Amino acid sequence: MRFLNKTVIVSGGASGLGKASAARFIRDGGIVYIFDVNPKAGKKTAEELSAYGEVHFVPCDVTNEKSVADAYSKVIAKRGAVDILHANAGIIDKPMTIDQMSFESWNRMISINLNGMFLMAKYAVSQMLRQPGGVIVFTGSNWAYVCDPGFTSYAASKGAVVAFARALALDHAKDNIRINVVCPGNMLTPLLERQLSEESDPGAALSAMGQVSTPEEIANLVTFLASDEASAMKGSAVIIDQGETLGYGKGLRIEK
Ligand SMILES: NC(=O)c1ccc[n+]([C@@H]2O[C@H](COP(=O)([O-])OP(=O)(O)OC[C@H]3O[C@@H](n4cnc5c(N)ncnc54)[C@H](O)[C@@H]3O)[C@@H](O)[C@H]2O)c1
Numbered sequence: 001m002r003f004l005n006k007t008v009i010v011s012g013g014a015s016g017l018g019k020a021s022a023a024r025f026i027r028d029g030g031i032v033y034i035f036d037v038n039p040k041a042g043k044k045t046a047e048e049l050s051a052y053g054e055v056h057f058v059p060c061d062v063t064n065e066k067s068v069a070d071a072y073s074k075v076i077a078k079r080g081a082v083d084i085l086h087a088n089a090g091i092i093d094k095p096m097t098i099d100q101m102s103f104e105s106w107n108r109m110i111s112i113n114l115n116g117m118f119l120m121a122k123y124a125v126s127q128m129l130r131q132p133g134g135v136i137v138f139t140g141s142n143w144a145y146v147c148d149p150g151f152t153s154y155a156a157s158k159g160a161v162v163a164f165a166r167a168l169a170l171d172h173a174k175d176n177i178r179i180n181v182v183c184p185g186n187m188l189t190p191l192l193e194r195q196l197s198e199e200s201d202p203g204a205a206l207s208a209m210g211q212v213s214t215p216e217e218i219a220n221l222v223t224f225l226a227s228d229e230a231s232a233m234k235g236s237a238v239i240i241d242q243g244e245t246l247g248y249g250k251g252l253r254i255e256k
Contacts, residue, residue: 002227002228003029004028007079007084008032010025010086011035011036011085013034014044017088018034018086020214020216024219025226028223031055031056035058035062042058063111072124076127083134087139088222089116089120090113091112091113097150106153110156113158117161121138125177129177134178136177136180137180137226138182140165141185142183143158144237165181169234170235182218183241185239186244188215189215
């Protein structure tokens with residue numbers, strides 16, 4: 001029960017990695033608030049995870065400041081604290097080169113994957129400064145470092161998340177707010193399933209990825225970083241990708 005009675009917020013918690021980390025936090029005693037833009041999936045996930053402990057769904061669009069502020073207000077009014085934030089909501093786009101990319105699609109990516117992280121962190125830190133401290137874990141990606149062709153906007157957003165998180169960790173270490181980033185490789189979530197479904201042969205495309213992590217494997221790292229066991233970890237961006245980034249990005253993919 002590492003998180004007994006801790007107030008935990010997970011953005012993008014209705015699906016994939018966020019759902020898996022929410023499950024781990026709840027099982028270890030946390031009171032979890034799932035912030036997600038998809039109310040149907042959010043309610044369904046909260047209902048499913050309530051079998052393990054206390055969990056609530058709060059509608060929230062991480063790109064909209066009023067929506068984020070209202071969601072935090074609800075949690076703080078009820079709990080008086082935000083102990084842990086897993087800032088995780090994110091999207092990916094179809095592969096395209098820059099000449100094919102509209103400014104609108106670039107802005108959408110930056111808005112969700114980067115501006116959304118800013119808003120989630122701003123309201124968490126503002127509350128954590130009023131309490132003895134707190135912990136933030138951002139979801140980055142190993143594509144902050146290497147990536148497949150056609151993903152410039154995604155790579156830019158995730159590279160910025162890593163740099164932002166490390167700078168934020170520096171600002172707030174003195175306030176007892178620990179901040180780190182997980183950088184997963186391919187992870188079998190609805191996001192990846194949607195990406196694969198656009199391939200002519202989804203099975204072959206999945207196989208070419210080599211070993212693909214489960215969201216639960218990545219959630220193990222998220223919850224470790226959020227726990228007191230990770231007290232020495234401040235401003236780390238931890239790659240967790242089955243060795244995908246080894247060997248100039250191809251790494252262990254060729255081994256399967
Ligand atoms: N799946 C992978 O292979 C992979 C690899 C590396 C990093 N990531 C990152 O992991 C994170 C989670 O991805 P996933 O694979 O679990 O995806 P997912 O699509 O399964 O889940 C993402 C969740 O975020 C929510 N969301 C999207 N836009 C939102 C918004 N504006 N406001 C609030 N919620 C919003 C969605 O409704 C969804 O529930 C993302 O940041 C993604 O970039 C995924």
